[in-house]
Amino acid sequence: MRNYLVLRVVAKIMIPFMLLYALYVQFHGDYGPGGGFQAGVIIAAAIIFYAIVFGLATARRVVPDWLVETCLAAGVLIYAGVGLVGILLGGNFLDYFVLDRDPVAGQHRGIFWVEAGVCVTVAGVMLKIFYMFAGRRREDDDA
Amino acid sequence: MISAHLPVLQVVVPLVAAPLIVLLRRGLVGYVLAMAASAFVAGSALSLLADVWHGGVISYAIGNWPPPWGIEYRIDAANAFVLALLGVIAVVVAAYARRSVAAEVPAEQHYLFYAMYCLCLAGLVGITVTGDAFNVFVFLEISSLSSYVLIAFGRDRRALLASYQYLILGTIGATFIVIGVGLLYMMTGTLNIADMAARIGAVEARRPVLAALAFLTVGISLKAALFPLHLWLPGAYAFAPSAVSAFLAATATKVSLYVLLRFYFTVFGATFVFDALPMGGVLIALSVAAMFVASATAVFQADFKKLLAYSSLGQIGYITLGIGFASKAGLTGGVVHLFNHAVTKGALFMLAGAVALRLGSVRLDRMDGLAKAMPLTCAGIVLGGLSLIGVPGTAGFVTKWYLVLAALEAGSWTLAFVPVASSLLAVAYVWRFVEVAYFRPPSAEVARLSEAPPGLLLPAGALLVAVVYFGIDPSLTVGAAARAADALLAGIR
Numbered sequence: 001m002r003n004y005l006v007l008r009v010v011a012k013i014m015i016p017f018m019l020l021y022a023l024y025v026q027f028h029g030d031y032g033p034g035g036g037f038q039a040g041v042i043i044a045a046a047i048i049f050y051a052i053v054f055g056l057a058t059a060r061r062v063v064p065d066w067l068v069e070t071c072l073a074a075g076v077l078i079y080a081g082v083g084l085v086g087i088l089l090g091g092n093f094l095d096y097f098v099l100d101r102d103p104v105a106g107q108h109r110g111i112f113w114v115e116a117g118v119c120v121t122v123a124g125v126m127l128k129i130f131y132m133f134a135g136r137r138r139e140d141d142d143a
Numbered sequence: 144m145i146s147a148h149l150p151v152l153q154v155v156v157p158l159v160a161a162p163l164i165v166l167l168r169r170g171l172v173g174y175v176l177a178m179a180a181s182a183f184v185a186g187s188a189l190s191l192l193a194d195v196w197h198g199g200v201i202s203y204a205i206g207n208w209p210p211p212w213g214i215e216y217r218i219d220a221a222n223a224f225v226l227a228l229l230g231v232i233a234v235v236v237a238a239y240a241r242r243s244v245a246a247e248v249p250a251e252q253h254y255l256f257y258a259m260y261c262l263c264l265a266g267l268v269g270i271t272v273t274g275d276a277f278n279v280f281v282f283l284e285i286s287s288l289s290s291y292v293l294i295a296f297g298r299d300r301r302a303l304l305a306s307y308q309y310l311i312l313g314t315i316g317a318t319f320i321v322i323g324v325g326l327l328y329m330m331t332g333t334l335n336i337a338d339m340a341a342r343i344g345a346v347e348a349r350r351p352v353l354a355a356l357a358f359l360t361v362g363i364s365l366k367a368a369l370f371p372l373h374l375w376l377p378g379a380y381a382f383a384p385s386a387v388s389a390f391l392a393a394t395a396t397k398v399s400l401y402v403l404l405r406f407y408f409t410v411f412g413a414t415f416v417f418d419a420l421p422m423g424g425v426l427i428a429l430s431v432a433a434m435f436v437a438s439a440t441a442v443f444q445a446d447f448k449k450l451l452a453y454s455s456l457g458q459i460g461y462i463t464l465g466i467g468f469a470s471k472a473g474l475t476g477g478v479v480h481l482f483n484h485a486v487t488k489g490a491l492f493m494l495a496g497a498v499a500l501r502l503g504s505v506r507l508d509r510m511d512g513l514a515k516a517m518p519l520t521c522a523g524i525v526l527g528g529l530s531l532i533g534v535p536g537t538a539g540f541v542t543k544w545y546l547v548l549a550a551l552e553a554g555s556w557t558l559a560f561v562p563v564a565s566s567l568l569a570v571a572y573v574w575r576f577v578e579v580a581y582f583r584p585p586s587a588e589v590a591r592l593s594e595a596p597p598g599l600l601l602p603a604g605a606l607l608v609a610v611v612y613f614g615i616d617p618s619l620t621v622g623a624a625a626r627a628a629d630a631l632l633a634g635i636r
Contacts, residue, residue, distance in 0.1 A: 073162035080159045083151075086206070093151040110159040 040122025077120025170253030250563030319362030370433030385496020433460030476545030477627030512585030
């Protein structure tokens with residue numbers, strides 16, 4: 001699809017806004033619909049869109065495989081890390097009350113980082129699945 | 144400070160180890176982390192078992208939200224026993240995995256294998272420790288999804304098909320479980336298991352509760368491979384890598400049976416399930432069918448791992464038979480068999496893996512005279528086989544003793560003969576191996592083989608020592624199982 005000028009131009013215009021929208025969904029998750037899962041899906045969708053228009057090889061240069069694999073592991077670590085910080089600060093696992101002097105602010109801080117972890121992992125998993133399916137050639141099936 | 148957080152750390156440590164292994168991308172690092180996580184689970188499980196030995200209950204509120212609003216991890220004698228079993232098996236399998244995985248899984252996938260192993264362990268531990276019905280489902284999915292991947296690591300391409308079959312049936316099972324939990328939530332307004340148990344008696348409409356019981360029974364039976372819902376198991380165990388067969392055979396179905404126990408005895412209550420409803424009779428009938436049909440099928444298997452898998456189905460029947468009696472002796476027999484069968488079948492699958500490593504196959508028709516070439520491996524298999532039969536002096540005997548006691552206590556002479564009669568079928572399938580390995584002259588192919596490496600024999604040997612030790616002096620296992628039975632029967636109403 002690299003030859004379709006309209007598609008390429010539209011994609012180039014759209015993708016930054018998609019990523020921006022993902023950040024909006026991520027950070028607005030506290031107050032309205034949204035959150036880490038949805039934001040992660042939108043980020044992945046933006047990159048998948050890029051891969052469809054500009055080709056898988058180009059997308060893999062922008063978001064390499066090692067980065068995808070790192071993301072999908074790092075998100076879980078961020079999530080579990082928040083839980084362990086709760087223990088280190090003298091609370092229970094995933095205890096957000098102790099994350100700040102004000103328990104309500106602590107709840108905000110805790111859910112912020114947990115959602116960040118969810119976003120990173122979901123984006124990573126979505127892209128990993130896409131890369132694995134898209135990168136599969138016919139020879140692989142016969143191997 | 145750490146000890147107060149052990150209930151949750153047991154889940155968190157393997158859960159954190161998995162992404163760390165993926166980040167570090169080294170097979171050896173993966174092995175070390177998996178081993179460390181397993182050792183941590185084993186150590187903390189044993190310490191928790193010691194803590195609840197005298198009937199205490201440990202409750203841990205995740206996120207400091209008090210139960211029943213938040214998720215509670217709740218440990219009593221029943222799940223502490225299962226937890227200890229998980230920890231011990233995890234360590235032994237991790238020790239075995241180093242050599243076995245090196246031979247069976249491509250080197251570039253080692254780190255993924257160990258990551259999946261940690262995830263599977265985290266899921267199984269999570270199911271066991273949690274006191275929240277929905278949390279059970281979540282961890283069930285974690286352990287199931289990772290075990291599908293672990294099975295697909297098998298070298299044989301049929302591993303993919305077996306894994307896919309398990310995926311379909313496992314997903315149906317998980318769906319039934321979540322529908323059952325949903326119905327219970329609808330009727331009681333709570334997801335906390337202890338709270339559910341307190342409220343379920345006040346529920347006026349019985350039909351949704353009956354539906355919940357039906358969905359949970361079918362769903363959990365699918366995951367536990369209770370006859371006739373066992374179709375996924377033989378393929379999955381036969382084609383998975385040896386370490387995975389040993390791990391899943393020793394833990395996965397056992398944890399599902401624990402979930403069944405928890406729902407029957409703690410949530411619904413034994414009076415409702417066994418007196419108001421004929422579930423005891425149903426379970427006993429299915430168990431007897433499993434013991435005979437699956438064991439008879441095992442006799443005719445050409446593949447040794449398949450033979451062991453069908454034998455597992457029969458042995459699951461012993462456990463559910465004990466549950467079906469719903470008496471102290473029956474439950475003690477059933478629960479102690481969780482452990483006895485886990486160590487026996489774990490050791491047997493490990494030794495089958497040792498044969499596969501040297502011979503390249505586990506087909507019985509290629510094992511002619513194997514005992515000459517691999518005397519220790521074959522002796523180990525025979526010892527494990529004796530425990531499957533239930534010969535006195537092995538762990539299998541202890542189980543059968545309690546099951547016969549429970550049957551006599553229930554006043555049924557016929558049922559007392561059932562475990563004994565099905566032992567004869569076990570004799571038949573164990574004898575098939577003995578006949579091939581000991582009484583036939585070694586083929587040219589077998590004569591060239593050497594004994595399996597110590598990296599495989601030692602872990603299997605450790606489990607066999609447990610088989611013999613707990614066959615001769617079962618006070619520890621039976622004591623723990625009796626306490627677990629007490630804990631389950633405590634809420635009887």
